[in-house]
Amino acid sequence: MKHAKPGRTLTNIMHELSIAMSIIELAQEESHRHGDVQVSAVHLKLGALSGVVKEALLGSFEMACEDTPLKGARLVVEEVPVLIFCRSCQTQRPVSSMQLFCCAECGAPSSEVVQGKEIEMVALEIEEWDRSPV
Numbered sequence: 001m002k003h004a005k006p007g008r009t010l011t012n013i014m015h016e017l018s019i020a021m022s023i024i025e026l027a028q029e030e031s032h033r034h035g036d037v038q039v040s041a042v043h044l045k046l047g048a049l050s051g052v053v054k055e056a057l058l059g060s061f062e063m064a065c066e067d068t069p070l071k072g073a074r075l076v077v078e079e080v081p082v083l084i085f086c087r088s089c090q091t092q093r094p095v096s097s098m099q100l101f102c103c104a105e106c107g108a109p110s111s112e113v114v115q116g117k118e119i120e121m122v123a124l125e126i127e128e129w130d131r132s133p134v
């Protein structure tokens with residue numbers, strides 16, 4: 001039974017909310033695979049071009065967690081900068097600006113984005129059943 005509550009005041013963060021719900025779904029699957037362990041934190045890589053607003057995603061995650069076993073879990077977002085492949089340098093380079101998409105080293109324009117679009121769950125922190133030393 002899922003409790004999706006879109007609408008109301010959430011219209012402007014629908015995108016982030018649906019992403020948050022996918023993250024929660026994935027995390028729940030993962031937790032189930034480990035014997036229904038309690039997830040304390042989810043680590044996420046978020047590309048600068050993913051179109052996701054970090055703050056909105058954090059808020060959505062908290063909200064979407066409410067009715068799930070993930071309630072109380074933290075979302076840890078690692079922001080990933082944009083990398084392009086520069087033909088002049090023949091290697092991956094950062095962009096000089098988010099508007100121009102030019103190589104930060106030589107200034108050549110490039111549209112070959114190699115990093116920065118990802119929304120990727122990288123790790124889960126799991127509560128230990130027994131914290132006392134063995």
Ligand SMILES: [Zn+2]
Pocket residue numbers: 086087088089090093103104105106107108
């Ligand atoms: Zn270059």
